Amino acid sequence: xxxxxxxxxxxxxxxxxxxxxxxxxxxxxxxxxxxxxxxxxxxxxxxxxxxxxxxxxxxxxxxxxxxxxxxxxxxxxxxxxxxxxxxxxxxxxxxxxxxxxxxxxxxxxxxxxxxxxxxxxxxxxxxxxxxxxxxxxxxxxxxxxxxxxxxxxxxxxxxxxxxxxxxxxxxxxxxxxxxxxxxxxxxxxxxxxxxxxxxxxxxxxxxxxxxxxxxxxxxxxxxxxxxxxxxxxxxxxxxxxxxxxxxxxxxxxxxxxxxxxxxxxxxxxxxxxxxxxxxxxxxxxxxxxxxxxxxxxxxxxxxxxxxxxxxxxxxxxxxxxxxxxxxxxxxxxx
Numbered sequence: 242x243x244x245x246x247x248x249x250x251x252x253x254x255x256x257x258x259x260x261x262x263x264x265x266x267x268x269x270x271x272x273x274x275x276x277x278x279x280x281x282x283x284x285x286x287x288x289x290x291x292x293x294x295x296x297x298x299x300x301x302x303x304x305x306x307x308x309x310x311x312x313x314x315x316x317x318x319x320x321x322x323x324x325x326x327x328x329x330x331x332x333x334x335x336x337x338x339x340x341x342x343x344x345x346x347x348x349x350x351x352x353x354x355x356x357x358x359x360x361x362x363x364x365x366x367x368x369x370x371x372x373x374x375x376x377x378x379x380x381x382x383x384x385x386x387x388x389x390x391x392x393x394x395x396x397x398x399x400x401x402x403x404x405x406x407x408x409x410x411x412x413x414x415x416x417x418x419x420x421x422x423x424x425x426x427x428x429x430x431x432x433x434x435x436x437x438x439x440x441x442x443x444x445x446x447x448x449x450x451x452x453x454x455x456x457x458x459x460x461x462x463x464x465x466x467x468x469x470x471x472x473x474x475x476x477x478x479x480x481x482x483x484x485x486x487x488x489x490x491x492x493x494x495x496x497x498x499x500x501x502x503x504x505x506x507x508x509x510x511x512x513x514x515x516x517x518x519x520x521x522x523x524x525x526x527x528x529x530x531x532x533x534x535x536x537x538x539x540x541x542x543x544x545x546x547x548x549x550x551x552x553x554x555x556x557x558x559x560x561x562x563x564x565x566x567x568x569x570x571x572x573x574x575x
Contacts, residue, residue, distance in 0.1 A: 304357035321539020410443030422483035429487035430461040486514035526572030
């Protein structure tokens with residue numbers, strides 16, 4: 242493999258001149274830049290990224306840790322991160338925590354050993370349940386910035402990108418109340434994580450503000466069969482008129498179960514869920530969704546981290562960016 246030294250010798254210029262020409266430095270004349278690049282292309286020259294990272298103390302790589310790669314929302318956030326990072330010349334390395342505290346710690350330690358310049362992550366369920374944050378704080382102390390998204394640890398001083406989970410569910414519940422729905426259930430299988438709790442609180446506030454309606458909550462555990470649980474709930478609680486689902490799977494199953502039980506949607510019952518456009522495209526009738534704009538979340542997280550890394554050493558206040566959700570009305574509501 243050809244080196245800068247070999248290119249410089251053949252062109253009869255200094256190594257510094259070759260390096261600057263390849264990086265389009267204004268110090269080097271156009272003719273020299275052209276000659277250097279032509280020879281580099283001829284020999285298929287590629288810079289040694291490891292050597293560059295050691296020299297510059299930068300890897301131009303971002304570590305991304307997400308709890309579940311099969312989650313459509315998280316996959317779209319990852320897409321947004323990669324696209325924005327690529328615009329700025331950064332690569333990403335992705336690790337999956339599988340909701341495990343130990344795996345999350347292991348991923349941080351592995352990548353913090355000179356592989357990345359900073360991290361973007363969503364906190365694992367086990368970390369949130371145990372309120373474990375020291376591994377995040379220790380990583381930041383090492384000089385590696387972290388940006389958290391969606392599920393965040395509020396005790397950690399770092400940049401964050403979140404959606405308005407509380408307001409989103411509050412407004413969605415209010416929209417069902419405005420339809421004249423009097424018996425509205427909140428269904429969730431993400432009860433142990435921060436976003437699930439915030440969504441339940443938003444629902445409760447909207448219900449209690451009426452002064453007439455009573456909260457009705459169905460919490461689904463990991464061991465439960467969601468379809469059976471929801472079907473049993475419908476049968477025990479007659480005249481359910483509205484459903485707010487904390488995530489897409491519960492919303493889709495709640496909609497399908499209602500139809501299978503002979504309920505007319507939305508005449509008899511309205512259903513809203515945190516879900517994507519593609520989720521609603523696969524339901525009959527089409528599901529009304531609370532859209533979180535996952536790709537925007539990813540892009541904003543990458544932008545915050547890159548800005549933090551490029552201003553390393555400067556005192557820059559931590560920021561929390563709140564991405565507004567959208568209530569997209571479809572055929573499952575009036």
